[in-house]
Amino acid sequence: MSLKKASIIIIFILLIDQISKIYIKTHFAINDSITVFSWFKIDFIENDGMAWGTKLSDFFDFISDKTAKLTLTLFRIVAVTAIGFWLVDVIKKQKSKILIFAISIIFAGALGNILDSVFYGILFSDSHMQVATFLPDEGGYAGVFYGNVVDMLHFPIWSGVLPEWLPFIGGKYFSFFDPVFNVADVAISTGIGILIVFNKKAFKEEIKTDKSDLELRNNPI
Template sequence: MSLKKAIILIVIILLIDQLSKIYIKTTFMLNEDISVFSCFKIAFVENDGMAWGTKLSDVFSFISDKSAKLILTLFRIVAVSGIAYWLYDVTKKQKSNILIFAITIIFAGALGNILDSVFYGILFSDSYHQVATFLPEDGGYAGVFYGKVVDMLHFPIWDGILPEWLPIIGGKYFSFFNPVFNVADVAISTGIGILIVFNKRAFNESTKTDTLDLESHNNLA
């Protein structure tokens, strides 16, 4: 997989991710949701923290929410820069297609969420009790680096009261699957999943070497 093909895939993922976020941001009010299927909803939420909505300030209580947000955004920028170099390196060295594909979609997803964190605060008005405006005259809801990530995909596969015979959680309300996420999150999770499941094939050099040896043999024959 060439770097050119990787860039095309990144652009496609970014377009789908950003267009879906802009549509939700300019169509829904915060916490508004609609049911598409019995186990799928479009639910507009915003996340200014880490995975599952956790904030850095929740982990380190001595850090203010504002400082925690800035640190997290800057860390994401550094991390995605590292992934970008990794992608360039593996394509240059012609590593396995599985590895290149996985890194490509991880990079695309990470960059998609960074765009929210860096720019959405200045591009949109807030969504509390109103539909956000793009490029509002009075300015956005936050400064550069302080934007919130837009999430909208919700799959409440099952919810209800758990059986009384279950220890500890019996008789309590339970919902599965509760997290709300976006296209960028799907790309990141899929890429990481590929690296875990196909770890040997992704990082194994023998497959690439065998292929090159076979091509050389055919050329000589």
Template sequence: MSLKRASVIIAVVLLIDQISKIYIKTHFQLGEDVTVFSWFKIAFIENDGMAWGTKLSDFTSLISDHTAKLILTLFRIVAVIGIGFWLVDVIKKKKSATLIFAIAIIFAGALGNILDSVFYGLLFNDSVMQVASFLPEEGGYADIFHGNVVDMLHFPIWSGVMPENLPLIGGKYFSFFDPVFNVADMAISTGIGILIVFNKKAFKESSKTHTPDQELHSNPI
């Protein structure tokens, strides 16, 4: 796969991700949800931390939430730069299309969430008890690097009380699937899933790669 095709994939994922986030941010109040199907809802939440809403400050009292948010955003930027270099490297080495596709959508997803963290605090006002405005006159809800990631996809596939005869969880209320996520998260998860499930196909050597012996026989003196 060429760099041009990988760039198109990245652009498409980013476009879908950002359009969906901007629409939700400018049409929903924080906490508002709409039931599409019994197993699928559009539910607007904002995530100012890591996965599952975790914060760096949850692990130490030595740093404030504001500083922890900055550290997390900067870490994400460094990680995306690293993924970008990896993507360019595998394309130059003509690795498998499966590997390039997986890295490309991981890169797009990570970049999509970084855009939220870096710029959304400046571009939008608060969504609490109101629908946010784009480029409000009074300014945004946070400084640069301190924006929240917009999540909206919720799949409450099943919920209920577990059978009494089940060990540990018997008789307890259980809900699957609780996390709310976005298109960028889906891209990252899909890319990682491809690398795990199709590991051999993704990391196989290119058929165009020649060993020294093959080169000697194909180019006799």
């Protein structure tokens, strides 16, 4: 796969991700919800931490929420830069299309969430109890690097009380699937899933090289 095709994939995902986020941000207030189907809802929330709203300050008491937010944003920037270099490298070396595709959508997803973290704080007004304004005259709700990631996709596929015969969790209320996420998260999860499920196809050249090296070590000339 060429760099041009990978770029098209990245731009396509970024457009869908950012258009959906901007629409939600400018049409919904925090916690506004629309039921599309019984198993699919649009629930607007903002995430200022990692997955499921987890923050570094939740683990380290000496870190303030503001410092934790800045650290997370900077880490994301470093991570997406590393993924970008990896993508360029595998394209130059003409690795498998599966590997290039997977890295491309992971990169697009990571970049999509970085745009929220870096710029949304200065581009939008606050969404609590109101619909946000794009480029508000009074300024945004936070500074550069302190924006929140916009999430809206919710799939409450099933909820209910689990059967009593199940060990440990029997008789307890359970809901699947509770996390609210966005298009960027879907891209990242899909890319990682592809690398896990199609590991041998994605890294076939590396596997062949490792086998060849092992054979040479075991059978020296």
